[in-house]
Amino acid sequence: MDMAITWDWLKQKNFRLNDPNLHPVVAQRGWEVVFEAWQRGIYVLITQGYRSIAEQNELYAQGRTKPGKIVTNAKGGTSYHNYGLALDFALYTPDGKQVVWDMNTDFNKNHKKDWMEVVQMFKARGFEWGGDWRSFKDYPHVQMTFGFSIAQLKAGKRPSRPAMVVQVPELTKVVASVTDKKEEEYMIPVSKADKIIALIQAEWKEKDEQIKQYQKMWQEENAKPDKCQQKLDEYHRAAEALRKDKKELGELADEVRKASGRRVVNG
Numbered sequence: 001m002d003m004a005i006t007w008d009w010l011k012q013k014n015f016r017l018n019d020p021n022l023h024p025v026v027a028q029r030g031w032e033v034v035f036e037a038w039q040r041g042i043y044v045l046i047t048q049g050y051r052s053i054a055e056q057n058e059l060y061a062q063g064r065t066k067p068g069k070i071v072t073n074a075k076g077g078t079s080y081h082n083y084g085l086a087l088d089f090a091l092y093t094p095d096g097k098q099v100v101w102d103m104n105t106d107f108n109k110n111h112k113k114d115w116m117e118v119v120q121m122f123k124a125r126g127f128e129w130g131g132d133w134r135s136f137k138d139y140p141h142v143q144m145t146f147g148f149s150i151a152q153l154k155a156g157k158r159p160s161r162p163a164m165v166v167q168v169p170e171l172t173k174v175v176a177s178v179t180d181k182k183e184e185e186y187m188i189p190v191s192k193a194d195k196i197i198a199l200i201q202a203e204w205k206e207k208d209e210q211i212k213q214y215q216k217m218w219q220e221e222n223a224k225p226d227k228c229q230q231k232l233d234e235y236h237r238a239a240e241a242l243r244k245d246k247k248e249l250g251e252l253a254d255e256v257r258k259a260s261g262r263r264v265v266n267g
Contacts, residue, residue, distance in 0.1 A: 017049060024165075027166045034046065053082050060075050091107070091118070101140060129141070
């Protein structure tokens with residue numbers, strides 16, 4: 001049976017974002033992406049953050065003076081990783097048992113490629129993506145240069161580090177009033193929220209089909225020479241009642257989305 005990937009579990013796996021050698025803005029934005037992706041049912045693993053120059057030289061030697069496949073063209077000091085300004089990522093399978101670099105998978109089944117969804121989350125927060133490079137494309141790589149070139153960084157220049165504490169996103173609690181008593185309710189896990197929303201959407205579609213049937217009946221009756229106003233009114237009232245039900249179902253789905261930390265759809 002597949003495990004439900006919890007936020008606590010995923011936080012522990014992404015310990016590389018806690019490295020003090022990472023620029024705090026890079027770390028903060030990285031956490032934001034991992035959290036947003038988790039809310040969408042995509043499980044991101046940061047496989048690399050800060051990398052020392054010695055580690056970079058070891059990586060550069062792979063496929064050249066050491067066995068293995070060439071994985072980088074950057075010698076020590078020529079990668080943004082060496083200055084805490086870059087991240088590499090991969091994806092977990094939904095059961096959390098495998099790490100994959102598959103760019104075409106759609107584990108959360110929203111008809112979008114999970115990898116590219118994550119890439120867009122990074123880009124929305126100011127990262128550059130290695131997949132956009134003209135040569136030696138690096139698809140798992142994102143970086144935030146702050147306008148600094150490698151030459152400037154090698155010369156000792158650095159982007160300013162704001163006095164900020166990196167905040168790891170946390171699940172909040174929803175406080176509800178029940179029989180004049182306040183009790184805390186934790187947010188709904190994404191996996192359960194998806195199932196609830198799917199049931200709501202199925203009922204919403206069923207009511208939408210019923211509305212179309214009443215609209216067709218109304219049109220057919222209205223086209224008759226001896227049309228019955230009582231029937232027209234009855235069809236109209238039935239359709240309006242169903243529209244009200246649809247609206248309430250949409251609001252209910254949004255409540256579930258809010259409780260799982262997602263953005264609302266119906267306003």
